[in-house]
Amino acid sequence: MSEPAIGTSAPKRGRPGYDREQVLAVAVKVFNEHGYDATSVADLTAALGLTKSALYHHFESKSAILELALDDALDGLEQVVDDAEARHPLASDRLRAIVRGAVRVLTEKLPAVTLLLRVRGNGEVEAAALRRRRTFDQRVTTIVAEAQREGLIRDDVDAAVATRLIFGMINSVVEWYRPGGPVDPAELGEDILRVSLDGLQSR
Amino acid sequence: MSEPAIGTSAPKRGRPGYDREQVLAVAVKVFNEHGYDATSVADLTAALGLTKSALYHHFESKSAILELALDDALDGLEQVVDDAEARHPLASDRLRAIVRGAVRVLTEKLPAVTLLLRVRGNGEVEAAALRRRRTFDQRVTTIVAEAQREGLIRDDVDAAVATRLIFGMINSVVEWYRPGGPVDPAELGEDILRVSLDGLQSR
Known part of the structure; x- marks a missing residue:
């Protein structure tokens, strides 16, 4: 459940640099830190450095x-x-x-x-x-x-x-x-x- | 930690019907149900049937x-x-x-x-x-x-x-x-x- 290494992929530069497993790992970490109810889709995309549509490419909903x-x-x-x-x-x-x-x-x-x-x-x-x-x-x-x-x-x-x-x-x-x-x-x-x-x- | 009995006070009819202890009890219940971070002051006033200013009369902040x-x-x-x-x-x-x-x-x-x-x-x-x-x-x-x-x-x-x-x-x-x-x-x-x-x- 590790985050992708900084520099090896470029999630902030437009192309999704995460696979589904990695998106899951980061999202669960954010849920655990702030609570599921308190986490918005915007919080997830910010933590992942993904656009909303890239996130929805992996999962249909929070x-x-x-x-x-x-x-x-x-x-x-x-x-x-x-x-x-x-x-x-x-x-x-x-x-x-x-x-x-x-x-x-x-x-x-x-x-x-x-x-x-x-x-x-x-x-x-x-x-x-x-x-x-x-x-x-x-x-x-x-x-x-x-x-x-x-x-x-x-x-x-x-x-x-x-x-x-x-x-x-x-x-x-x-x-x-x-x-x-x-x-x-x-x-x-x-x-x-x-x-x-x-x-x-x-x- | 009981809620005020229905009918004996009228918290929804304008005047605050709660004392500080009762506001605390209801607020803690809402925090436990939805998580503290996910609870807004509006959620608290809705659960209490109080206006924001009536809530702030009891507590200065969430x-x-x-x-x-x-x-x-x-x-x-x-x-x-x-x-x-x-x-x-x-x-x-x-x-x-x-x-x-x-x-x-x-x-x-x-x-x-x-x-x-x-x-x-x-x-x-x-x-x-x-x-x-x-x-x-x-x-x-x-x-x-x-x-x-x-x-x-x-x-x-x-x-x-x-x-x-x-x-x-x-x-x-x-x-x-x-x-x-x-x-x-x-x-x-x-x-x-x-x-x-x-x-x-x-x-």
Whole structure:
């Protein structure tokens, strides 16, 4: 999700120097900085150094860009649950795989997931994304409840609350994780497993 | 943070029917629904049924409303750490008191804390709020590190990461907790302590 190198293309000199993927990356960055609702098509063309018609060559509308980014984040997260369900017969193993996988998707698709987590449900694209998030949460809650019945996860915390707290931890990563920074993404997944499953208390 | 009862005042009929506290509550609600940057003074006057001059009678600017709401949330959270430091000699006890207290502040001041957690740092008011959040995080990180030295908190998770994960869980509460809903706020504080300190795994 990098911006085109300055000097190698000339987006400000008339010809669109971006491909669709790059337009998407810059637009998502602008949405995350200023909020989707507060970003105008003019803000996007200014950030891209493109004319409006060049932008519309890539995407038919601002909401089409939003939809693509949200779908990308949601596809990645849903794939994690699909894979866990295909691979692990034990629900507690599925839960571990989901925590690791969700952290991986978050760190790999950080801008798109950040956008997803800030969606408030204004407009049809955001409402559809929220519906998919709810379905995702319900799938994970079902797995947590099954792990409780297996006796491997404590059952004195409600499965839906436990799921929300685990994802509260995972999702908070978008607020402070920076690619290339001091925190290793794989180690972060293990830390979240340690805190959520084993707890921070020494034994 | 309730809206004035319909019929008891007549905000749409010319005279301002709101006091300052009520204007603040409605404005924070609109900011949370649409984003602060995307909310215009005209949006606020429309939501309040007030003229612009009636709104300016209460607040000198949109950012003055934001500042008051963010200060309210930050004052509440900082008070929790102040109280914990005054009352508990053991760092691990301070940490427990901070988790319980932060959940209480979040559920009691839900709209203001929601606004605080969505601040991106655009403009001086948001930048100042982010600086106070960082100082808050550092104070809690220091307490977590001290609890690790006491031997009561495991030291194989970095203190700053642990603090971020605990507050990831706590802060996620603003996304789904609804006052008067099925989740009791005091019980929620205990659940977050159970998950973060004891872990979800059965023993």
